[in-house]
Amino acid sequence: MQPKRLLDLALGSLLLTLVAPLLAAAACSAVLHRKPGGPFVRETRTGLHGRPLTVRSLRTRRWRLDLLSRLPLVVRGEMSLVGPAALAPDDPRAAAPWRQTVKPGLTGLAQVRRHSAMPWDEPELLDQHYVEHHWMGLDLAILVRTLPALRPPRTQGDLSDADHRLRNYSAAE
Numbered sequence: 001m002q003p004k005r006l007l008d009l010a011l012g013s014l015l016l017t018l019v020a021p022l023l024a025a026a027a028c029s030a031v032l033h034r035k036p037g038g039p040f041v042r043e044t045r046t047g048l049h050g051r052p053l054t055v056r057s058l059r060t061r062r063w064r065l066d067l068l069s070r071l072p073l074v075v076r077g078e079m080s081l082v083g084p085a086a087l088a089p090d091d092p093r094a095a096a097p098w099r100q101t102v103k104p105g106l107t108g109l110a111q112v113r114r115h116s117a118m119p120w121d122e123p124e125l126l127d128q129h130y131v132e133h134h135w136m137g138l139d140l141a142i143l144v145r146t147l148p149a150l151r152p153p154r155t156q157g158d159l160s161d162a163d164h165r166l167r168n169y170s171a172a173e
Contacts, residue, residue, distance in 0.1 A: 003136050008081050011143075012074035019068050026058050026065050040069070045086035046094040048103045053078055055086060067106050080105045082139040084127035093124060098131045109138075112145040 001009075030039035040056045047053035055073065057066040073079040079086065083105025087094040109130040110123035130138070 004080065004139065005077065007136070007139065008074050008077070012071055012081060015068070016071040016075060019071070023058065023065065023069055026060055026069075030059050041066075044089060045104060046089050046091075046100070047078060047086070048100070050095070050100045052089060053086065053104070055079075070106055074106065077103075079103050082107055082130075082134075082142045084108055084131060085110065085123075096128070098128055102131050102134070107142060107146040109142060112142055 027039040037059070039059055041059055043055050043057070045053045045055050053073075055070060058069040060066060070079060074081055080103040083102050084099055085108060086104035087099075093099070108127060110126040113126060114123070130142075
C-alpha cells in the first residue's frame with residue numbers, strides 16, 4: 001500500500017469515527033427541519049483519470065460539516081484527504097491533464113491559502129503546484145494548516161477600503 005493511501009485510510013477512518021456522532025446529529029437536524037431534497041446534496045465531480053464521482057455532502061456549511069461528510073469517500077479510496085479541489089465535469093478546469101493524475105482532496109494547498117491576499121486565479125496554480133510537487137511532508141503540512149484555514153470567511157459588512165493592504169501596514173510610516 002502506498003504511504004499516501006495508508007495515511008488516507010488511517011487518518012480518514014480515525015476522523016470518520018470521531019465525527020460520526022456529529023455528522024449523525026447534523027443529518028437528523030436536517031431531516032427534522034425538512035430541508036427539501038433530504039439531508040444530503042448529491043453532486044457529480046471529476047475524480048481520478050477524469051472519471052465521474054458522485055459526492056454526497058450534508059446540506060450545511062456550518063463548521064464545514066459538508067466536507068467532513070465526504071470522509072467515507074476518502075476511506076473508500078475515491079478521494080484523498082489532500083489534493084486539488086473536486087470540480088464539476090462541466091468546469092473547463094477539470095479537463096486539465098495534470099488534474100486528472102491524482103484523486104481530488106477534501107483539503108489542499110489552495111484551500112489552506114484561501115484567506116490570503118492572493119489573486120483569484122492563483123488557487124488553480126496552487127492546485128497545479130501541489131500535483132506536480134506533492135509528497136508526504138507537504139500533505140502533512142497542509143493537514144496541519146487545514147483547521148485554522150476553516151475559519152468562516154469575512155462578510156461584506158466586515159470589509160473596508162484598507163483590506164487590500166499588507167499585514168502590519170501603517171500609513172504613518
